[in-house]
Amino acid sequence: MPEAAPPPPPVLSSASPQARITGRGILQANLNWASGVDADLDLGCLVAFPDGGGLAVQALGEAYGSLDEWPYVALDQDDRTGASADGETLRVNLAHTARFERLLFYVYVYEGAVDFRSLGATVTVTAPGAAGCRIPLDDSPAGAVACAVALVRPAVGGLSVRREARWFRPMDELWIQQQMDQAYGFGFEWTYATKPSRG
Structure with missing residues (x-):
C-alpha cells in the first residue's frame, strides 16, 4: 500500500502569523502563480547582516546571490510567465543563520498585471525536518x-518566519524595492535596472 502524501504546510494568517524553522540544510521559499496568467512576477529577498551591510537577491540586475558563499542566499531562476511548474525559489543556507540579522522575502509584479488579485500567487516556505508554512x-x-x-x-536552533503580507502600490x-526598504529600515542604496523583453 503506497504511503500517504504528507499534508501541505500550514497557512500563516493574520491570526496565526508565525512559524519556526529548525535544523540545518536549506530553507526554500518558493513562489508559484497561475500559469494561464501572462504576468511576470519576481521573488526577491532583502538581506541584512549584523555589521550593517546587506543586499538584495533578485532577478532584476541579475543579483542571484550564492548559496555556498556570501551572502548564503540564492535565487534559482527568473520565471517570466508562470509556466514553470517549479516557479521561482529562494534558498537560504541554514548553516549560516548566525550571519544574518534579518531577511525580508518579497514578491512584485514586473509586468503583465495591474495587481495581484487574479494571479493565484502563493509563497511556500519549507526546510528539511520542518513543517514549513x-x-x-x-x-491584495x-x-x-x-x-x-x-x-x-x-x-534558537534555526529561524523564525513571520507573515507580513504588507502591500505596496507604485509611486513616482x-x-x-525602495518603498519596502524604507518601510523596514534596511537603508540600502539602489540603482536603476531593467530586464530584457520577454519577446
Missing part, C-alpha cells in the same frame, strides 16, 4: 503591485 497572496488591494511577504530572523518618486 504557506502564505497565499490572495488579499486594488493596484498593489508588490508584497512584503515574510520577515525572517535568527532564532520611489521604486517598489
